[in-house]
Each structure stands twice: as C-alpha cells, then as structure tokens.
Amino acid sequence: MALRLAKYYKVFYITLNSYREKKNQNTNFSWKDMEEEDNLYMKTSPFLIPFSIRLKIIRTINGYRVARQIRKILSENNIKEAELLIFAYTPISAEVIKHFPNVKVHYDCADDFTTWHGINRSHAAIYKEYEKFILERALSVSTASNHMYEKFVNRNKNVFYIPNGADTELFSHTNIKNEKLKQIQKPIIGFVGATSGFLDVDLIKNIALKRPKYSFVFVGPLEGLEESLRNIKNIYLLGRRPYEELGEYVNNFDVCMIPANKKPASVAADAAKLYQFLSSGNPVVSINLPEVSKHSDYVYLASNIEEFVSKIDVSLSEDYFNRDKRIAYSSNFNWDNTTDNLLKHLRGVHGVEDGIH
Incomplete structure (x- = not known):
C-alpha cells in the first residue's frame, strides 16, 4: 500500500525493530529511497528495548525515541505537524502518537490485538487502554473485517470497513x-x-x-x-x-x-x-x-x-x-483497488487532496 500511496503523497514508512542480530543493529534512522517511487522513504528505527508489553517504562522510552526521530524527519523535510497524517497499525502506537497533539491520525486495524495468540489478560488490558486512546484521538479508523467494524463503529465517528489487499x-x-x-x-x-x-x-x-x-x-x-x-x-x-x-x-x-x-x-x-x-x-x-x-x-x-x-x-x-x-x-482485492478505496474515505474525512505525509 505504501508504494501506491507514494503516487500521490510523500510517504515515510517506518519499521520498528525490537530485537535484531547484533551485526545488523541499527542505532540511527537510515534513508532508503525505493526505486519504484521517488516519494517513498523507508526508515528503520533504532534498536528498541524488547519486552515492552511487560513494563510501562520501556514502552514510554521506546515511544519517545521513535517520536524524536519523527520530529527529525519533519524538520529535515520542512513539514509542519498539521501537514502530517500518521497511520497507526497497532494499539501500542499510542506511545508515539501522544507526542504529536497537532498531527492527524488514522488507525488502520487489521486484527483484534486484544485476543492475539500469546496475549494474557494483563497484556490484553494494556492493549485495550492504548486502543481506547487511539480511537478517541484518531479522526478516522479503517478495519479489515466486519467483526472489527462492529467493535469500533460506536467508538469513533469515522469508521469504515475495507478488506485486506493482496499482491x-x-x-x-x-x-x-x-x-x-x-x-x-x-x-x-x-x-x-x-x-x-x-x-x-x-x-x-x-x-x-x-x-x-x-x-x-x-x-x-x-x-x-x-x-x-x-x-x-x-x-x-x-x-x-x-x-x-x-x-x-x-x-x-x-x-x-x-x-x-x-x-x-x-x-x-x-x-x-x-x-x-x-x-x-x-x-x-x-x-x-x-x-x-x-x-x-x-x-x-x-x-x-x-x-x-x-x-x-x-x-x-x-x-x-x-x-x-x-x-x-x-x-477486486489487489492493492490498487484497496488503496483507492482507502484514499476515497481519507480524503472525505481529512479534507485534503494532496500534501499528506
């Protein structure tokens, strides 16, 4: 989807790394221009402290480090916060989003993270709190299933259902x-x-x-x-x-x-x-x-x-x-159609035709 969005907007795709082999550890963000689209920039996060779901302090530190790097991206590219649209894909993104009170947020939810394999009750409760924050903070929410649409439709005024895309x-x-x-x-x-x-x-x-x-x-x-x-x-x-x-x-x-x-x-x-x-x-x-x-x-x-x-x-x-x-x-479910469907909703909610980052 990032490749398709880059046809219209400048896109920064950030991969978060909570653990990596030592020889591949990345302590700084590094640009990687994708050949397919001039507007797509791949960013790899610094090494993040693992086991964040267990301790609030770790989640806070990791969120701050990622937010600091995003501010650096905005500064280097002369982008104002009001011009930025953050796509959040997991509830824990709340730890980053809270650092940007003036940024537009879209929550793209593909799964019910509170019921994931390996998630215990205490972890589920943490995800629910983060999800509550994002649903209140986001101007729009997309869900890949009707199940998640029904779960969110009364918790955000701009919830829409868009099935997953595929290559x-x-x-x-x-x-x-x-x-x-x-x-x-x-x-x-x-x-x-x-x-x-x-x-x-x-x-x-x-x-x-x-x-x-x-x-x-x-x-x-x-x-x-x-x-x-x-x-x-x-x-x-x-x-x-x-x-x-x-x-x-x-x-x-x-x-x-x-x-x-x-x-x-x-x-x-x-x-x-x-x-x-x-x-x-x-x-x-x-x-x-x-x-x-x-x-x-x-x-x-x-x-x-x-x-x-x-x-x-x-x-x-x-x-x-x-x-x-x-x-x-x-x-019907290729990435072109899925992205066009998403953009139609986003443009209606966020009131912009171009310039989203």
Whole structure:
C-alpha cells in the first residue's frame, strides 16, 4: 500500500525493530529511497528495548525515541505537524502518537490485538487502554473485517470497513515449476503464511491421516507446527521462503487450504492469504470463518474434519472454468483497488487532496 500511496503523497514508512542480530543493529534512522517511487522513504528505527508489553517504562522510552526521530524527519523535510497524517497499525502506537497533539491520525486495524495468540489478560488490558486512546484521538479508523467494524463503529465517528489487499500479481497463475515441490508427490494441498496461533493443528493432523496419498505442504514460519506434525509422513514443513518466491509455491499447489482454528483472533481477522490464493486460480478449501464465508461462491467452506476432507476431494476434480472465475474475482482485492478505496474515505474525512505525509 505504501508504494501506491507514494503516487500521490510523500510517504515515510517506518519499521520498528525490537530485537535484531547484533551485526545488523541499527542505532540511527537510515534513508532508503525505493526505486519504484521517488516519494517513498523507508526508515528503520533504532534498536528498541524488547519486552515492552511487560513494563510501562520501556514502552514510554521506546515511544519517545521513535517520536524524536519523527520530529527529525519533519524538520529535515520542512513539514509542519498539521501537514502530517500518521497511520497507526497497532494499539501500542499510542506511545508515539501522544507526542504529536497537532498531527492527524488514522488507525488502520487489521486484527483484534486484544485476543492475539500469546496475549494474557494483563497484556490484553494494556492493549485495550492504548486502543481506547487511539480511537478517541484518531479522526478516522479503517478495519479489515466486519467483526472489527462492529467493535469500533460506536467508538469513533469515522469508521469504515475495507478488506485486506493482496499482491495478486505476484500470486497470479504461472507455469514456473518449483524445484522443491517437484520432489513431493501429487496432489499437493498447500498453505503459505504465518502459522503461530492461527492454524488448527488437530485439523491438519486428521486430514493428513485420512488422505495419506495427498501431500500437505506448509510454507512459512513453523512456530507451533513442528512438534505436532513432523512425524506425519505426508506433511511437509518447508519453513520460511523469500517473499518473491511465494507465488511460485502457491501456483504449484493443486489445492490451497486455510485450516484455521476458530479462536477469537482468527474469527476477527480478514486473512489476506485468501485473496493471494484466489489470484492463483487454485481451488481454496477453508474452515468456515465469518470473513471467509463472504466469498462462498469462490471458496470451498468446511465446518469440521470430515467436511474439510470431502471438499478437498471435490476441489481436485472440479471444472477448470472455475479457475478463471477466481482469478477475475481476486482482482477486486489487489492493492490498487484497496488503496483507492482507502484514499476515497481519507480524503472525505481529512479534507485534503494532496500534501499528506
């Protein structure tokens, strides 16, 4: 999205680093001009103190350090606070925002952070307080799911629902063969993406055991999977791969799957991977989650293990015509359309046509 926004505005994209390998630690902000857009500047934060969720003093220090660097950016680029629009993506951004009383704020919420995997009650309470601050401070809020829209709609006067965008071009159908997948028996039922706290390990284990002649492939970080699934012969855990290669993996799957759990964080989310999978043209079999069910004409939905296995079987023998339908439908969620939709709302709320930073 930052690349698209940079077509119209000067964009500073700040990556916050709470921990890094020592040799790569960055103690200052460093400019990196992206070749694609002259208006996009990548900024890497100083090394931030880890475990901030545990101690208020750490969050305060980290917030101050990031805010100080933003002030430096404003000064170097002759930008006034009133000309700046800060996109906040997490509740903890409140620690930075509180240093800028005259800056416009937009809260772009993709997840329910208070129910994330690994978040205990005390941490959830901290996130709720930060979220309360941002919702009161922000002039506008966008949510990626209807669940989050309903949660926020009465807490801010400018809340709008915009589904996640996806790099559909990267995942669009291609005939490039993947060397790793060549060695794996067909058919391949695959998943690409983050796994921790999102996937239903028992579901995965059972569908793999019920279809021993199918290969089940997972590409991405393996937190929570290795211990439970490594001994099942037809499950392949390939680990992380460079982002630019992910489309190649997806396009060599026979079926894409979303074997998600039904925990609150999963129910609240709009999985961008769905739009990535659809753009490949491959059949997609998913657990029936609220945000996925909206696309029932293009996705095979399952409510339990038996249905999931059955839908995989059906999808492997479907009409090829459905592939083109899925690809065409996925274009509604490419980054160009998503960004245009967001800008339409932002311009209406913030009353500007250009000059946002």
